[in-house]
Amino acid sequence: MxxxxxxxxxxxxxxxxxxxxxxxxxxxxxxxxxxxxxxxxxxxxxxxxxxFQTKSEIFLAFCEEELEFLHTEIGQQADTKKPLLETLVDIFMANFQYVTRNRDFGRVYLRELIFPTELTVKRSKEMDDRFIMFFIPFFEEAQKRGELRRDLELLFAIGHFYSLYILTLSGWYSGRLLEEEDVLMFLRMLFKQALSGLAPVPSPSQQLPISHEN
Amino acid sequence: MxxxxxxxxxxxxxxxxxxxxxxxxxxxxxxxxxxxxxxxxxxxxxxxxxxFQTKSEIFLAFCEEELEFLHTEIGQQADTKKPLLETLVDIFMANFQYVTRNRDFGRVYLRELIFPTELTVKRSKEMDDRFIMFFIPFFEEAQKRGELRRDLELLFAIGHFYSLYILTLSGWYSGRLLEEEDVLMFLRMLFKQALSGLAPVPSPSQQLPISHEN
DNA sequence: TACAAAAAATGACTGCGGTCAACTTTTCAC
DNA sequence: GTGAAAAGTTGACCGCAGTCATTTTTTGTA
The missing domain is CATH 1.10.10.60 (Homeodomain-like)
Known part of the structure; x- marks a missing residue:
């Protein structure tokens, strides 16, 4: 046989x-x-x-299982109909709580995920991709509702928020954000900033056609 | 004596x-x-x-010297009068080139800087802070020129761009961005997105008072 | 069933980061 | 100057991640 x-x-x-x-x-x-x-x-x-090729690869496999579970759980609770900002804050905060439940775990995980070595790129990219894909329905709905510009590549928009989430995690690990409350406020503030833009709102004459949403 | x-x-x-x-x-x-x-x-x-407490701390000290040199060099070339977008792209790209000159160096450096351990937080925060401070004059000028909203905490705005830079570096290390040209385009695109905002431009009636810039 | 080739398992071994008890040098009160 | 306490130096030592030559198991063939 x-x-x-x-x-x-x-x-x-x-x-x-x-x-x-x-x-x-x-x-x-x-x-x-x-x-x-x-x-x-x-x-x-x-x-x-x-x-497995390295100890950290075993760890990533371990995380993969755990996060899969977390994501199905979040996925069930989350509602694509709610305003994007709140949804994103909820999802990322749930992730944050999970990832930083154990400080050392989170650090190893993030280091390997965000700055992988040749030995772990494949695995970490898979995890990253799955994480990003998870957001697509929420962004699509938000775009339909007019909460997001229509001329955006969805993946870049998701990446944008993801990036702010990473910064927040960095703030946590560097001791700038000490309490979970700080993390929440920081994240929400950055997300709002991302939505509204850092540049001044252009005067009506400068507005692009795309801005005329119904 | x-x-x-x-x-x-x-x-x-x-x-x-x-x-x-x-x-x-x-x-x-x-x-x-x-x-x-x-x-x-x-x-x-x-x-x-x-x-030094750890090998990586020696490495950070080594990087500190090198980056200090790089920053004074960039600082002399850069012009606070140029449009913010171009300036930022230039500065971050110069940093990118330097940090990723050696793939392994960059990875160790970034891991330690963005997700420090208890033993290296102090040093990495110092380096981070110096990096952030470096941008202040450029942002202040941009704000005066009306390229940036006036109601922004400068540090959050800087953090916002910094965060997108980190995402770009992550893209490099995870193999999503292979050529320097990809990096440049990705960064510029994200920066533009950050400036213009991800949400649709509000209709005039919805505009906040802050948007009435002279 | 017999057997050779392929695949898989193994633990002694290597080199490294980091520790620590013993040792050397410097300081300073008298 | 003297001596003892404080500060600084050292390399043998520890535990661990990762390697690899050797051994064990499985497979396909006759």
Missing amino acids: GGVREEKKRQTKKAILDAAITLFGTRGYAETSIEQLAKAAGIGKGTIYSY | GGVREEKKRQTKKAILDAAITLFGTRGYAETSIEQLAKAAGIGKGTIYSY
């Missing part, structure tokens, strides 16, 4: 991931060694490296 | 930094070990750790 090997590999990978969920979850990232993971998964240390 | 000890310490610190400039510069960050740095500086390995 042919599928035996594949099946075993699947099981082993699952065992590693389960071990990661347990050990990363209880002890933390830095405090969990590859050898401990291997032991918990019932395999040798070297074997881990035929399933 | 009292100043002998202080003087010696200054020299040692300088020796470490010089060693860092040489070795990081020629071999690279990951390829340079603390022991090599110590040897090059003519001191023992342990001594390094009474001057």
Whole structure:
């Protein structure tokens, strides 16, 4: 029979991931060694490296599962009909709370996600893409409702807010934003700024045709 | 005499930094070990750790010097009278070119700067602050010229652009932006978006008082 | 079933970042 | 000048991420 090997590999990978969920979850990232993971998964240390290239890749896989769960949860609660600003603030704040639940986890995750190495680009880009795609329906609806300009590439608009979210996270990690309340206010303020624009509102004569929304 | 000890310490610190400039510069960050740095500086390995807390802190100190030089250079060329958009694109692109001159250097630097650990927050915040302060005159002038809304907290406006710059860097490291030309276009597009706003231009009746600029 | 080739697992090993108890140098009160 | 306390230096040492030559398991073929 042919599928035996594949099946075993699947099981082993699952065992590693389960071990990661347990050990990363209880002890933390830095405090969990590859050898401990291997032991918990019932395999040798070297074997881990035929399933993952680096420790941080295991961590990303771990995060992937957790975030998938979070996103389906958020996705169910969120309403594409609500005003975009509020929706975005809600979603990003939920993410923020999740990501920074454990300070070290969040740092490792963000470093790897935002500035990946050659070994983790693929995985981190996938996660990033999924995160971005998640927003599309909300932006499409907002655009239909006239809350967003119609001449925008949706992905750039999403990227714009995403970028402000990253800045906020940076503010958290650099100690500029200490309380969750600060984070919320900072994020909302930046989002409003993004919507209304940093330049003065042009006088009517300067307005582009696109601005004549119904 | 009292100043002998202080003087010696200054020299040692300088020796470490010089060693860092040489070795990081020629071999690279990951390829340079603390022991090599110590040897090059003519001191023992342990001594390094009474001057810096981590390897990445040495790296930040190294970057600090380099960037200071870069910023004075940019500062001399830049003109506060030019349109804000062009100035910003120029400055950020110069930074981009510098930071990503060496892919690994840039990654380590950015990870530490944007998502610092407890051990490097202080230093990275200082660098961040200096970077932000650098922009103030340009924004003040732009505001006077009416290129920026007057009701904006300058720091938030700067942060806004800074955030888009970080996103661009992330795009570079995740392989979304491959050529420098892509980076330039992406950055300019985001900056324009930030200035004009993501929401449709409000109809005149909805305009806020602040929009009646002379 | 027998067996060789391919795939997978393994843990001893390497090199590194960071620590620390022992040691050396500097300071300063007398 | 003396001696003891404070400050500074050091490299052996620790634990860990990641490697790789060797061993074990699986597969396909006859």
